[in-house]
Amino acid sequence: MNAIFQVPKSGNEPVLAYRPGSPERAELQETLKTFRAREVEIPLLIGGKEVRTGNTGECRIPHDHNHRIGVYHKAGPEEVRLAIAEAAKAWKDWSRLPWEERAAICLRAAELISKKKRSIINAGTMLCQSKTVHQSEIDAVCELADFLRLNTGFMQAMYQMQPENFAATWNRMEYRPLEGFVFAVSPFNFTSIGGNLCMAPALMGNTVLWKPSSTAVYSNWLVMEVFREAGLPDGVINFIPGDSSSLAPTVLSDPALAGVHFTGSSQAFNSIWKTVAGSMDRYRTYPRLVGETGGKDFVVAHPSADLQGLSTCLIRGAFEYQGQKCSATSRAYIPESLWPELRESMAESLSKIKTGPVEDFSNFVGAVIDRASFDNIRSYIQYAQQCESCTVVMGGGCDDSSGYFVEPTVVLTTDPHCKLMEEEIFGPVLTVYVYKDSEYREVLELCDSTSPYALTGGVFAADRKAVKLALEVLTHSAGNFYINDKTTGATVGHQPFGGARASGTNDKAGSIYNLLRWVSIRTIKECFNTPGDYRYPFLG
Ligand code: NAD
Numbered sequence: 001m002n003a004i005f006q007v008p009k010s011g012n013e014p015v016l017a018y019r020p021g022s023p024e025r026a027e028l029q030e031t032l033k034t035f036r037a038r039e040v041e042i043p044l045l046i047g048g049k050e051v052r053t054g055n056t057g058e059c060r061i062p063h064d065h066n067h068r069i070g071v072y073h074k075a076g077p078e079e080v081r082l083a084i085a086e087a088a089k090a091w092k093d094w095s096r097l098p099w100e101e102r103a104a105i106c107l108r109a110a111e112l113i114s115k116k117k118r119s120i121i122n123a124g125t126m127l128c129q130s131k132t133v134h135q136s137e138i139d140a141v142c143e144l145a146d147f148l149r150l151n152t153g154f155m156q157a158m159y160q161m162q163p164e165n166f167a168a169t170w171n172r173m174e175y176r177p178l179e180g181f182v183f184a185v186s187p188f189n190f191t192s193i194g195g196n197l198c199m200a201p202a203l204m205g206n207t208v209l210w211k212p213s214s215t216a217v218y219s220n221w222l223v224m225e226v227f228r229e230a231g232l233p234d235g236v237i238n239f240i241p242g243d244s245s246s247l248a249p250t251v252l253s254d255p256a257l258a259g260v261h262f263t264g265s266s267q268a269f270n271s272i273w274k275t276v277a278g279s280m281d282r283y284r285t286y287p288r289l290v291g292e293t294g295g296k297d298f299v300v301a302h303p304s305a306d307l308q309g310l311s312t313c314l315i316r317g318a319f320e321y322q323g324q325k326c327s328a329t330s331r332a333y334i335p336e337s338l339w340p341e342l343r344e345s346m347a348e349s350l351s352k353i354k355t356g357p358v359e360d361f362s363n364f365v366g367a368v369i370d371r372a373s374f375d376n377i378r379s380y381i382q383y384a385q386q387c388e389s390c391t392v393v394m395g396g397g398c399d400d401s402s403g404y405f406v407e408p409t410v411v412l413t414t415d416p417h418c419k420l421m422e423e424e425i426f427g428p429v430l431t432v433y434v435y436k437d438s439e440y441r442e443v444l445e446l447c448d449s450t451s452p453y454a455l456t457g458g459v460f461a462a463d464r465k466a467v468k469l470a471l472e473v474l475t476h477s478a479g480n481f482y483i484n485d486k487t488t489g490a491t492v493g494h495q496p497f498g499g500a501r502a503s504g505t506n507d508k509a510g511s512i513y514n515l516l517r518w519v520s521i522r523t524i525k526e527c528f529n530t531p532g533d534y535r536y537p538f539l540g
Contacts, residue, residue, distance in 0.1 A: 025361075
């Protein structure tokens with residue numbers, strides 16, 4: 001007490017390499033074996049108590065879908081009401097707890113994730129979401145540890161933002177938590193997003209109901225266990241997996257709903273927004289709606305682009321994690337002078353890329369998340385195979401016999417408005433449109449007006465004028481814009497993340513701007529020289 005504390009300075013968590021023979025690789029391989037050999041039962045966590053409803057779902061390995069690694073209990077309206085009551089109970093102490101105590105829990109959780117629990121979090125994510133070791137490491141360990149650590153610094157910076165003061169008055173701002181609970185709804189594709197959607201509002205003093213994606217319950221539960229071990233009090237984050245159709249209406253129409261922290265598809269967020277809009281008369285406070293949603297992320301190459309860099313960034317940006325990143329490159333505009341050589345270079349790389357189970361570390365591409373996703377991606381490839389304007393020039397194979405495998409696929413189209421250029425596929429499919437070198441400006445305009453999304457995008461050019469023109473024409477086409485780099489891989493503290501248009505509210509996850517949404521400011525003015533006469537001089 002009686003001190004102005006400073007949170008520890010932290011950089012980004014270093015990414016481990018998992019080279020053959022390294023200790024981290026040996027430990028992870030052991031943990032993978034252990035996780036494969038056992039089946040876990042995952043409860044709900046409400047008010048610190050484990051709840052089992054008997055209504056269960058299954059956790060299966062996407063690259064070996066006959067193998068079950070867990071079952072999880074699903075929440076229904078009754079458990080939702082209990083969780084809301086427990087969140088309200090916990091709010092009384094948690095919302096008043098000194099901020100440094102809340103920060104300490106996050107910092108301890110980050111240490112657990114980066115050390116003692118590293119192989120556990122990685123093994124869980126690799127098996128549950130079919131991520132290669134590198135993809136899991138940069139997500140479930142490094143990005144989550146970064147969110148947890150760096151958000152404490154953003155919180156401190158926010159609290160230090162205070163109004164001007166002059167001698168006779170003292171103006172202060174208090175960053176109060178929201179009055180009610182926050183509903184955190186997370187997607188399957190990033191374990192770190194699950195951890196951040198619930199913990200960022202909690203760090204700011206809020207209590208939370210966390211609904212993880214049904215296909216990521218296994219890894220997200222491991223994160224929940226880390227939070228408990230780090231000392232998170234009962235009822236601050238309540239873990240309620242289940243079917244959104246049976247949970248969401250009860251949560252969203254509750255008078256105490258103070259905010260929604262969502263990441264997922266635009267359709268799901270639209271549905272949440274409409275439910276909230278329809279319940280406006282019930283709420284105690286206007287709920288904050290933060291949603292980071294879909295993308296149709298682009299690359300525009302100028303004739304001056306470096307070909308090898310472009311080829312590498314397209315391969316990594318489009319196919320890492322099977323193209324299941326909101327930021328994955330899924331449409332590319334290539335000048336005709338570069339296309340023949342680029343096509344050859346990409347085909348050569350793809351011929352060496354291996355697709356298969358991620359426990360074999362030589363595979364670059366794993367399986368897509370589930371049957372529904374596999375069927376959806378395959379339907380786009382089949383459409384391309386039949387469509388007159390499209391040619392599948394690389395990949396195209398799909399095999400669901402043991403796992404949900406889709407080969408990295410490149411489609412060439414002569415129609416820049418074909419649906420593969422406009423719709424989010426969320427799989428390893430890159431569609432290329434080849435343009436005349438002289439039509440660079442026109443192609444930038446085409447790119448801007450083609451899709452409803454505006455999440456990530458990039459330009460490849462050596463010519464500075466071409467870069468400048470792209471920045472200008474594509475001002476509103478992406479919330480995260482890259483110059484001569486892939487469209488994926490934003491890191492916390494360096495590239496605050498989010499897009500506009502149909503890609504979300506652009507509240508920039510992993511930044512002070514996001515945390516600001518989870519507080520409600522009280523301004524306090526204190527006067528040290530209170531006037532004693534109502535009359536102003538002009539009255540005389
Ligand atoms: P999804 O929309 O199917 O599910 C996301 C979450 O919302 C899940 O927990 C799901 O159960 C829940 N949900 C679905 N419908 C709902 C409804 N009507 N009401 C309440 N909750 C509902 O998304 P997904 O398949 O898990 O993830 C992929 C999507 O997420 C893609 O569209 C991708 O672009 C997007 N995404 C965006 C970002 C970003 O930062 N912009 C990051 C990751 C993923």
